[in-house]
Amino acid sequence: MGSCKIIKPGLLSTIQDSGRKGLRYYALPASGYLDTEAAHLAHMLVGNKKESALIECNYIGPTIEFNSQAYLALTGADMQWAINKEPIQLNTTHAINPGDVLSSKIALDGIRAYIAINGTLSGNRHFGSASTYLPAGLGCNNGTALQKGEIIMWDEHSEKPALISIKKENKQSELIRIKRGPEYTLLTEKSKTALIEAHYLVTTDSNRMGARLDGEELETTRSLQASVATLPGFIQLPPSGKPIVVLQDGQTTGGYPRIAYIPEEELSLFNQLAFRKPFRFQLIN
Amino acid sequence: MSTSLQINSIDFELQVFDRDFILMKPLEALNDLHLIGKAIYKENLQFVEEVICTETEICLKLNEKFTTDSIETLQAVNPTTNSIAREYKLPILINRESSDWAEIESVSGLTSNQYIQQVLSSSFMVSMLGFLPGFLYMKGLEKHLHIPRKKTPSKKVKRGSIGIGGPYLGLYSLESPGGWNIIGETPLKILNTTALPLLDLEPGDKIKLKEISQQTFSALENNPITIEEYNGLL
Numbered sequence: 001m002g003s004c005k006i007i008k009p010g011l012l013s014t015i016q017d018s019g020r021k022g023l024r025y026y027a028l029p030a031s032g033y034l035d036t037e038a039a040h041l042a043h044m045l046v047g048n049k050k051e052s053a054l055i056e057c058n059y060i061g062p063t064i065e066f067n068s069q070a071y072l073a074l075t076g077a078d079m080q081w082a083i084n085k086e087p088i089q090l091n092t093t094h095a096i097n098p099g100d101v102l103s104s105k106i107a108l109d110g111i112r113a114y115i116a117i118n119g120t121l122s123g124n125r126h127f128g129s130a131s132t133y134l135p136a137g138l139g140c141n142n143g144t145a146l147q148k149g150e151i152i153m154w155d156e157h158s159e160k161p162a163l164i165s166i167k168k169e170n171k172q173s174e175l176i177r178i179k180r181g182p183e184y185t186l187l188t189e190k191s192k193t194a195l196i197e198a199h200y201l202v203t204t205d206s207n208r209m210g211a212r213l214d215g216e217e218l219e220t221t222r223s224l225q226a227s228v229a230t231l232p233g234f235i236q237l238p239p240s241g242k243p244i245v246v247l248q249d250g251q252t253t254g255g256y257p258r259i260a261y262i263p264e265e266e267l268s269l270f271n272q273l274a275f276r277k278p279f280r281f282q283l284i285n
Numbered sequence: 286m287s288t289s290l291q292i293n294s295i296d297f298e299l300q301v302f303d304r305d306f307i308l309m310k311p312l313e314a315l316n317d318l319h320l321i322g323k324a325i326y327k328e329n330l331q332f333v334e335e336v337i338c339t340e341t342e343i344c345l346k347l348n349e350k351f352t353t354d355s356i357e358t359l360q361a362v363n364p365t366t367n368s369i370a371r372e373y374k375l376p377i378l379i380n381r382e383s384s385d386w387a388e389i390e391s392v393s394g395l396t397s398n399q400y401i402q403q404v405l406s407s408s409f410m411v412s413m414l415g416f417l418p419g420f421l422y423m424k425g426l427e428k429h430l431h432i433p434r435k436k437t438p439s440k441k442v443k444r445g446s447i448g449i450g451g452p453y454l455g456l457y458s459l460e461s462p463g464g465w466n467i468i469g470e471t472p473l474k475i476l477n478t479t480a481l482p483l484l485d486l487e488p489g490d491k492i493k494l495k496e497i498s499q500q501t502f503s504a505l506e507n508n509p510i511t512i513e514e515y516n517g518l519l
Contacts, residue, residue: 022337024346024484025326028418053428103404135459136418141409182300182308225420229337229344231306251414253339263305285302 002068003153004121006146010062014208015121015140018051019248020129027075027219028250029232029248030159031131031139034208034248034271035112041168045073045093047161053123053130053140055115055152061273062146062285070096070154071118071161077110077272078170092165102149108169110272118161119154133249134208163195172274179285181235182228183257186220194218195260199278208249211270217241220257227253233262233270245270289362291319304351307359309343313482318343319488324364330355338488340413340422364386370410373486373512374495375456377447377469378502385435389449392432401496403430404468409454409492418438419458419476419484423492426452438464447494456495457486472497472505473512481497485512495519 006013016039019032031040033056040050048054056063061079063194066223073093074081081088089092096102108115123130130140133185138144163175187195200215218241234246236256245262246254260281262270273279286301297314300308311318322338322441332355335346345359379401386397393400409425432449439462442448448456448465449506455465458476475485486492497505 021334023483024337025322025414026418027415027420028483030335112420127481133463136476138478179303179305180300226341226343227413228340229308229339230416231337231344231346251416252337254414261305262301263303 001122001153002066002070002117002156003151004064004068004070004117006062006102006150007065008063008127008146009061009146009148009150010057011258012058012207013062013107013146013173013253014056014122014132014134015053015130015146016056016132017053017130017279018137019131020127020143023127024231025125026037026269028042028136029133029252030175031129031133031152031208033114035076035110035268039110039114039116039269039274041091041166042073042075042114045075045091045161045164045166046118047125047157047159048118050115052116053121054117055146057115059111060106061101061113063101064152066096066098066100066102068098070156072114075116076170077106077107079113088167091168093161093163096165097167102232108179109274111264111274112272117154122153122155135249144236151258159226164172168211171269171274172277173269174279175282176261176262176270176273176279177284178235178262178281180283181258181260183224183237184259185218186222186257187237188219188229191218191220194281196281199280201276201278204275206275208247210247210250211245213243213245214276215242218243219260220259224255224257227255228258230254230258231261233264235260235262247271289461291358292360292362293364295321299356299379303345306347307345309345312339314341317489320364320368321362323487325352325359328362330358330362333483337415339415340411341354343477344388353447368489370489372491372493373469373516375492375512376449376473376497376501376505376515378473378499379469383467383469384477385448386466388435389466391466393430398428401468403427404449404454404493405493405496407454411454411486411490411492413488414484415460416447417457417461418478421456421475421484421486423454424452424494426454428452432466434464434501435451435466436464442467443470445474447471449505451471458471471501472502472509474509475512485498494506
């Protein structure tokens with residue numbers, strides 16, 4: 001059994017895996033990695049199955065002291081990772097010794113980073129998933145974000161991973177591909193144009209449930225009479241005219257027009273957009 | 286792509302959004318759309334990852350197994366139409382101190398006591414689950430009892446709170462922000478986070494509120510029982 005201690009938790013570090021799918025019927029969102037590609041890469045580098053649990057960091061990463069030997073990999077945003085204050089490479093398998101301290105700072109590009117450790121993280125599973133879902137206290141770690149002083153444990157795999165380093169540029173797209181949503185036709189002509197021509201940015205008033213956007217206000221010709229279904233990636237338009245993107249922990253129904261949606265394969269890219277960095281939407285259907 | 290579909294001689298407009306998701310909208314308003322939603326959920330269709338059923342539509346999130354033949358499979362789903370609705374009493378401790386009474390009294394033109402009596406004598410039906418786990422939408426309020434949601438939602442609504450939002454009576458199973466006008470609280474926990482079904486109540490269930498004392502509330506809060514067990518004791 002390997003273990004490490006959280007010295008500083010960072011802004012919001014939670015345990016995530018591929019999520020608990022199929023329960024939206026009961027209004028329970030799947031949760032899971034915000035950047036699926038980066039999470040899969042981290043697992044590949046340490047020899048884990050791609051749906052395994054790891055630590056997801058948001059914007060400001062944690063500081064962690066290792067009590068035991070471990071293999072780990074850091075992917076996603078560059079949080080200026082260091083071991084014993086020596087900077088280390090992203091997207092690389094690192095061998096860690098007992099007493100080593102992994103530290104990080106604010107993200108330089110992107111906002112989500114992943115720490116995968118060779119092995120299976122210990123802790124509760126709810127409906128087969130370790131993913132932390134804060135509103136209902138579900139997942140490993142009693143459904144809470146990592147706290148100072150907390151101990152994380154894992155069962156290391158018997159097989160040691162190969163030490164691999166992948167060259168990979170972090171994509172910071174200025175263009176996010178979207179498709180027309182169920183209520184796209186409710187947008188005024190002026191707003192249809194603004195949706196793809198105006199610049200938007202993700203505000204800091206965002207979380208794992210939803211990303212609030214700032215930019216040109218959009219308008220629909222009428223509001224909705226009843227609550228409708230929502231999925232991760234759906235772009236809702238509340239009366240303020242500022243769109244909200246439903247994310248992995250987002251609500252399962254809502255009362256706002258669903259003007260467009262970010263397809264699942266594009267959501268990782270969107271979830272890495274730095275706060276307040278301007279981007280545009282591109283309609284692809 | 287928009288096409289049509291018939292399940293149990295009910296006509297649906299079927300909106301297919303690429304291979305991403307499908308919306309099924311009944312051509313005529315339907316009181317028991319939830320029966321079809323439940324049947325589709327129970328069917329565990331291979332090409333469906335998520336089922337969401339609201340009062341006006343069923344949304345199916347698709348996965349890579351979705352093909353052109355999938356629509357036919359969907360059409361073959363056969364909901365049970367003769368299921369008998371379950372009936373429950375839901376205990377409520379009325380919160381006479383709630384800061385929301387001023388708004389309720391001003392909109393309805395009733396005193397809080399008159400309003401409470403009319404809500405207690407109303408018959409409700411669970412019409413939808415959402416937007417958070419364990420949030421229940423219940424229909425059955427007469428029009429003069431409808432109270433719009435607050436313009437500025439409260440930051441924190443306690444778990445178990447029961448409130449009025451537009452035409453609905455709502456139950457918060459989790460503590461969360463919320464814009465409903467709170468009238469009371471139930472000590473029962475209907476959300477199970479360790480086993481399926483996630484909820485002890487489902488759309489179609491008939492509900493009547495039963496006012497309880499602070500003493501009964503505390504007893505039920507300290508010795509949790511299910512709504513089924515509570516109704517067995519009555």
